[in-house]
Amino acid sequence: MIIDITEIEKLARKRRSENLRFIAFLKEKNKRYIDHLVMELNKYFSAEISCTACGHCCTKLRPILAESDIDQLVKVTKMTRSKFKKEYIEMDEEGDMLFKNLPCSFLKNNKCTIYHYRPEDCQEYPNLHKIDFVERIFGIMENYSICPIVFNVIEALKDRLDFKSGSKPADT
Ligand code: SF4
Numbered sequence: 001m002i003i004d005i006t007e008i009e010k011l012a013r014k015r016r017s018e019n020l021r022f023i024a025f026l027k028e029k030n031k032r033y034i035d036h037l038v039m040e041l042n043k044y045f046s047a048e049i050s051c052t053a054c055g056h057c058c059t060k061l062r063p064i065l066a067e068s069d070i071d072q073l074v075k076v077t078k079m080t081r082s083k084f085k086k087e088y089i090e091m092d093e094e095g096d097m098l099f100k101n102l103p104c105s106f107l108k109n110n111k112c113t114i115y116h117y118r119p120e121d122c123q124e125y126p127n128l129h130k131i132d133f134v135e136r137i138f139g140i141m142e143n144y145s146i147c148p149i150v151f152n153v154i155e156a157l158k159d160r161l162d163f164k165s166g167s168k169p170a171d172t
Pocket residue numbers: 057058061063104105106107111112113114115118119122
């Protein structure tokens with residue numbers, strides 16, 4: 001298991017073409033079986049890797065917010081809705097509401113200071129507990145270099161499916 005993010009970023013750069021081959025390899029597999037394997041591996045690595053010691057996603061990604069998330073956040077910050085939106089939210093070109101700042105303004109000492117009220121997008125990340133992994137693989141792979149759980153699940157999945165022995169030599 002690798003959790004050092006510098007090492008993960010280095011390996012992600014080196015394994016770019018290997019990962020493209022893996023995506024093509026996955027497309028040929030039974031999708032329900034892959035969902036089952038990914039959920040099992042996600043359960044294992046989520047228990048092994050401490051998000052509170054990592055916090056990397058909160059420095060690299062901005063969650064999309066729903067009005068129901070804002071309902072919670074105005075309660076916890078004790079701000080008015082309009083003041084909260086002015087201070088913390090901006091719209092992207094698709095009209096989605098996002099936090100303005102990266103790293104997230106609510107991240108302090110690697111910990112989410114609004115953990116119990118964090119947006120649903122944050123609660124769901126990295127989305128490996130959901131079905132349709134193969135259909136979502138391109139989005140998942142965008143998180144391979146960001147999230148140690150994703151990195152380790154993908155690498156373990158390659159092993160479980162015996163990907164490397166049946167593919168071209170791995171990009172070390
Ligand atoms: S709200 Fe919390 S979990 Fe979500 S990005 Fe900010 S610090 Fe991270």
